[in-house]
Amino acid sequence: MDCSCEKAEGDQLPAEHAVSPDETCKSRALKAATLEKLVETLPMAFADNDFTYINTFLSTYRAFASTSTVLELLLDRYGNLEISGSEERGSQNSPGSSTVLRTAIASILQAWLDQCAEDFQEPPDYVCLLKVLSYLKKNMPGSDPEKRAQNLLEQFQKEELENDDAFHSLSPCNLDEEEELEISGAQEFSLFQEELVAEQLTYMDATLFKNVVPHHCLGCIWSRRDKQENKHLAQSIRATISQFNAVTNCVVSTVLDSRELKTRQRAKTLEKWIRIARQCRILNNFSSLKAIVSALQSTSVYRLKKTWACVPKDTMLMFEELSEIFSDCDNFATSRELLLKGVTQGTVPYLGTFLTDLVMLDTALQDYLEGGLINFEKRRRVSGTLTVLWSLVADALC
Known part of the structure; x- marks a missing residue:
């Protein structure tokens, strides 16, 4: 596995910062790795302000893993972070401290919820979203990521009810009327x-x-x-x-x-x-x-x-x-x-x-390289095209 890093200068971001798809402060040149290593690198990348790596992973991971698998690897590894005595005495900002890791995981989860909310839309049980919410309530109670997860859950549940109501309210009569309008519209095209x-x-x-x-x-x-x-x-x-x-x-x-x-x-x-x-x-x-x-x-x-x-x-x-x-x-x-x-x-x-x-x-490009390693360089190139598309979507939303 090639795991060299290329760093670029950039301002230090606040601890509660949520990852943005437009930020490219630093780029981690990870070419290939196991899924476990790719997930393990996420909080390290956040600590180094390497948001390009995080966005590349979030935008392409569906090619080689499921949401539940990635979430399990991430939260099972960092799900029980206790504050040590040294952190209580004032070293909370040291690399690898529980406080820094909790902040990193929470920010990554918020980026995931913001950029890929549909990954968590699994009615009626919302297993993955509830797992995220449980982690945030335990480790970052009252934080913006926890509020985002809670709001998203309520939004999905509301949409589920509305979709059920809309399905039951459909009638063949309405569909026939719409079809008739389309036919007559074609005949009157010259008037538009x-x-x-x-x-x-x-x-x-x-x-x-x-x-x-x-x-x-x-x-x-x-x-x-x-x-x-x-x-x-x-x-x-x-x-x-x-x-x-x-x-x-x-x-x-x-x-x-x-x-x-x-x-x-x-x-x-x-x-x-x-x-x-x-x-x-x-x-x-x-x-x-x-x-x-x-x-x-x-x-x-x-x-x-x-x-x-x-x-x-x-x-x-x-x-x-x-x-x-x-x-x-x-x-x-x-x-x-x-x-x-x-x-x-x-x-x-x-x-x-x-x-x-x-x-x-x-x-x-190959999905996997020798030894079964995930070809992350391929995902980086795919992410470059998606970033252009993302920017167009963002402009359209303005």
């Missing part, structure tokens, strides 16, 4: 203002993106989604993809809506979608922009040569410029550059780029 359509698409995409859980994008999770037993995996990603597919299908259906449409009428629909795509670009909504462009480039639409010939040249030039954004040249360099350089509040990325990167990383 382009700016309004783009704004509504951006609102829906942004709402879904704010709920994206970054670790749901992990290649090891996402690549298993199609197996029957994994239908529950990555729900936040499935929701964004369902919206993307809905937009794509809407574009195709409005263009091919009726055989009775004349060529020029169909060309007007194409032109309208291109202008909506342009508005999405202005709003930095790369998700719906990609969906519209993909739909217009689909075989069923793109083969309409006579229809495309009726689209004005300036609109066709606009379409070509928008299509160029998602060119696969140099690994989609244009879309990546536009996304990262132009990020503002409300920016909605095309999630497929991140999913592809993470699946490729997962496929290209």
Whole structure:
């Protein structure tokens, strides 16, 4: 195991500090280790202000361990920390003291609860969350981490009751009405203002993106989604993809809506979608922009040569410029550059780029090295992609 450390200068943080995904005061160059060693290193990393290591572990551990296993290793090792006589006499801040370790574990747990709350959403028993709460009540009573755990438990229990009530209140009549509205909406598409359509698409995409859980994008999770037993995996990603597919299908259906449409009428629909795509670009909504462009480039639409010939040249030039954004040249360099350089509040990325990167990383690099050691260098590279995604989610939440 390689466990060398690279240190960078940074201010000393207060003892009660909770780990932030943006902090990179120091980086622990741990390349491979057993699960036990990786967990054991967490409080040591906190004591050294090595928040990069902690965030990398929290964002990727699901690839090689379960929440209950990690929690068991962490709390069983540090669950009974007693204050020694020397600490009572004034050496509480010495490295390895019970006080320092309790603070480190509490802060790590709070970071875990803040960044990955869904790991503890296990109705109806909430075994892992109750284990955390029990530890914090015993070792850090009245602390912010304990309050966070208690609030999270109450939140989950409330959501569980609300979900039960919502399930029982559903009626087939309501679903039929919604379906009918979607059908009539397609027929009235020509009446909608382009700016309004783009704004509504951006609102829906942004709402879904704010709920994206970054670790749901992990290649090891996402690549298993199609197996029957994994239908529950990555729900936040499935929701964004369902919206993307809905937009794509809407574009195709409005263009091919009726055989009775004349060529020029169909060309007007194409032109309208291109202008909506342009508005999405202005709003930095790369998700719906990609969906519209993909739909217009689909075989069923793109083969309409006579229809495309009726689209004005300036609109066709606009379409070509928008299509160029998602060119696969140099690994989609244009879309990546536009996304990262132009990020503002409300920016909605095309999630497929991140999913592809993470699946490729997962496929290209080994999970375990010689001796059965976990390849933590792979997790560090995966975490780098997740950090970019995390920052986009954070901007969207502002």
